[in-house]
Amino acid sequence: xxxxxxxxxxxxxxxxxxxxxxxxxxxxxxxxxxxxxxxxxxxxxxxxxxxxxxxxxxxxxxxxxxxxxxxxxxxxxxxxxxxxxxxxxxxxxxxxxxxxxxxxxxxxxxxxxxxxxxxxxxxxxxxxxxx
Amino acid sequence: xxxxxxxxxxxxxxxxxxxxxxxxxxxxxxxxxxxxxxxxxxxxxxxxxxxxxxxxxxxxxxxxxxxxxxxxxxxxxxxxxxxxxxxxxxxxxxxxxxxxxxxxxxxxxxxxxxxxxxxxxxxx
Numbered sequence: 508x509x510x511x512x513x514x515x516x517x518x519x520x521x522x523x524x525x526x527x528x529x530x531x532x533x534x535x536x537x538x539x540x541x542x543x544x545x546x547x548x549x550x551x552x553x554x555x556x557x558x559x560x561x562x563x564x565x566x567x568x569x570x571x572x573x574x575x576x577x578x579x580x581x582x583x584x585x586x587x588x589x590x591x592x593x594x595x596x597x598x599x600x601x602x603x604x605x606x607x608x609x610x611x612x613x614x615x616x617x618x619x620x621x622x623x624x625x626x627x628x629x630x631x632x633x634x635x636x637x638x
Numbered sequence: 639x640x641x642x643x644x645x646x647x648x649x650x651x652x653x654x655x656x657x658x659x660x661x662x663x664x665x666x667x668x669x670x671x672x673x674x675x676x677x678x679x680x681x682x683x684x685x686x687x688x689x690x691x692x693x694x695x696x697x698x699x700x701x702x703x704x705x706x707x708x709x710x711x712x713x714x715x716x717x718x719x720x721x722x723x724x725x726x727x728x729x730x731x732x733x734x735x736x737x738x739x740x741x742x743x744x745x746x747x748x749x750x751x752x753x754x755x756x757x758x759x760x761x762x
Binding site: 535542544555562569570592593619623628630634635 | 672693694695714759
């Protein structure tokens with residue numbers, strides 16, 4: 508069956524219509540940086556498994572000026588991701604608490620930020636002092 | 639003609655996307671600060687420093703740390719794959735099944751590689 512020839516609104520350049528659309532695109536685009544960083548970590552894991560010499564060259568690449576610049580971009584993307592993820596969290600989690608005594612949006616977001624701080628500090632502590 | 643209703647695969651992918659997004663939101667900034675700021679700024683040479691070969695192998699000596707490392711990389715990949723797929727759609731690139739297979743296939747490949755590599759890591 509063919510599609511009936513109804514009018515369809517032109518969606519070209521839809522992000523130009525509203526700043527909120529551009530913020531949405533920015534939020535979604537953080538995934539490109541996050542995916543790239545995952546590939547960087549995977550390459551590091553491969554080099555670590557391959558031996559000291561490959562690991563040394565991976566480390567050199569990660570600490571090179573271009574590597575540090577790319578990681579600065581990844582850091583910006585990661586922060587945008589965290590901010591938007593925790594801001595949206597009240598909409599995505601099931602209601603917390605009994606009816607009439609529901610946990611508010613601000614409380615959910617704040618709890619997520621506290622959890623993030625605790626997890627981050629624990630992980631950094633392990634990475635820096637773990638061995 | 640009878641209509642066959644098929645269950646959607648979407649919940650499975652959304653679950654992996656959500657898990658990856660949560661893990662990334664919780665600790666990814668800290669991990670990037672470690673690899674991109676703390677490790678380069680602390681004194682390091684060929685056989686000393688936070689990213690020294692023997693030291694990193696010691697960090698990943700335990701099965702738990704290896705599983706966490708592989709799981710972290712895999713979840714980041716699933717998160718990115720799902721969002722990139724939908725980002726393409728939003729930007730007017732309707733890749734269909736091929737794009738879907740490439741996105742989720744890449745994430746599956748990253749997961750398998752990460753899982754295999756942590757098993758192959760030498761003991762310190």
